[in-house]
Amino acid sequence: MAFQLSDQHIDEYHTRGLTVFRGILPSSLLRDLRRVTDRAREIAREKHGAQSQRLQPVAAYDLDQRPFDDYHALPELRDAVTRLLSPRHRPSTREWLGVLLEPADLPWCTQWHRDWHDRVPGVDPTEFEAARRNTNLFNQVNCALYDDSSTWVVPGSHLRGDLPRERARFPDWPIPFPELEGRTYEERERLCLDYCESLPGAVPVHLNAGDYALYRNSLWHLGSYVPYNKRATLHDLVDTPEFAAWRENVNRRRKESQ
Numbered sequence: 001m002a003f004q005l006s007d008q009h010i011d012e013y014h015t016r017g018l019t020v021f022r023g024i025l026p027s028s029l030l031r032d033l034r035r036v037t038d039r040a041r042e043i044a045r046e047k048h049g050a051q052s053q054r055l056q057p058v059a060a061y062d063l064d065q066r067p068f069d070d071y072h073a074l075p076e077l078r079d080a081v082t083r084l085l086s087p088r089h090r091p092s093t094r095e096w097l098g099v100l101l102e103p104a105d106l107p108w109c110t111q112w113h114r115d116w117h118d119r120v121p122g123v124d125p126t127e128f129e130a131a132r133r134n135t136n137l138f139n140q141v142n143c144a145l146y147d148d149s150s151t152w153v154v155p156g157s158h159l160r161g162d163l164p165r166e167r168a169r170f171p172d173w174p175i176p177f178p179e180l181e182g183r184t185y186e187e188r189e190r191l192c193l194d195y196c197e198s199l200p201g202a203v204p205v206h207l208n209a210g211d212y213a214l215y216r217n218s219l220w221h222l223g224s225y226v227p228y229n230k231r232a233t234l235h236d237l238v239d240t241p242e243f244a245a246w247r248e249n250v251n252r253r254r255k256e257s258q
Contacts, residue, residue, distance in 0.1 A: 003021055005021075005079075005080045005083050009021070015156060017155060017156060017158035017159070017216040017219040018153055018213060018215035018216070019084075019214055020213045021077070021212040022210075023211060024080065024211070029070055030209060032067035033145050034146075034232060035064075036067045037145060039064075040232070041099075041101050041232065043055060043061055044099075052103070053100060053101050053102070053108070054235070055101070056096070056099070056235065057095060058099060071097075071234065072092045074091075077092075080212075085238070086136075090238060092236050093237060096237050097235070100232075101232060102229055103225055103226075107180075107188040109178065109196065109223060109225065110177070111175045111176060111177045111178075112170065112195075112221075113222065114220055114221070116218040119173065121250075121257070122250035122257070123253075131246070132159070133159065134242070136243060137242060137243050138216050139243070140214075140216070140235075140236070141212065142233050142235055143211070143236070144208065144209055144210070144232075147207065147208055147229075148229075148233050149204045150229075151221060152202050152203065152205065154219060155203065155219070156219070157220045166200065178191050179191070192226075195224075196224050199220060202220070207233070214238065217237075
């Protein structure tokens, strides 16, 4: 059955900060993307080691780019993003598209974070508060090629600053990773899960193969990975001229402050 955008997608995007286009990738494209990302996994481990969990941008590597071009041009995806946001939003970008992978040897997770918030170097806090609800900014994508429950989020946190209970959980800045050094495989696995669950309101995002998750990367989120779950999830942003200008201004301010 072909994907159909619904009012529920629109409501989820605005209120929870995340919605999922279920099964939007056709089977033939899923097959082609799996094939090319198998090679991407090999390249990532050759260049960055067995624990590497990302290759980005894929356009910078010796990979067959045709499946990624087909993904960029997928009419169903472009139509869904256009209807949810606007014709000016690009559902994928060649400059940013990467693939997220499982580690080869040991469980691992990122720290809890917001990609964009008022403490990002180069971001003006007052300007950020005014931009928080601007749907031209801060849109990110995880598109799963295999079933993937690696990403955790705090739904709705994109609409607000940090709550007292969140500041109490992470009083230090930058936010620390869980302490995994010297731990066994099973201990690391449990510590990562405990860390994911430790932020109030946190829930895992369950994606089936072929699902496209569009989310606000200003909400609380993280990724937690285990080697026994194969992962190849396309990671990208939904870009607009406003978002490109925002990033350029932030980078300029960073350079000026150095």
